[in-house]
Amino acid sequence: xxxxxxxxxxxxxxxxxxxxxxxxxxxxxxxxxxxxxxxxxxxxxxxxxxxxxxxxxxxxxxxxxxxxxxxxxxxxxxxxxxxxxxxxxxxxxxx
Numbered sequence: 627x628x629x630x631x632x633x634x635x636x637x638x639x640x641x642x643x644x645x646x647x648x649x650x651x652x653x654x655x656x657x658x659x660x661x662x663x664x665x666x667x668x669x670x671x672x673x674x675x676x677x678x679x680x681x682x683x684x685x686x687x688x689x690x691x692x693x694x695x696x697x698x699x700x701x702x703x704x705x706x707x708x709x710x711x712x713x714x715x716x717x718x719x720x721x
Contacts, residue, residue: 651679673698
């Protein structure tokens with residue numbers, strides 16, 4: 627399956643989302659390491675991009691990163707997976 631989006635477009639979507647919802651962390655400059663394409667993924671209809679965002683280590687987190695899940699078809703963020711593996715949608719909390 628060929629993706630509709632490019633790495634740079636996915637990076638732009640993720641950065642805009644991070645800025646809009648004031649999310650911390652940095653996306654590695656190694657785009658091929660930080661951004662992965664999958665033909666299917668949990669709770670998303672169709673292909674997705676997973677963007678790993680590195681954050682500062684914290685005793686409350688299991689990992690030092692979270693993941694932004696982007697729909698390839700819709701070119702939009704579906705949700706994020708926090709450092710403890712929980713699914714969140716910051717946009718739903720702000721309405």
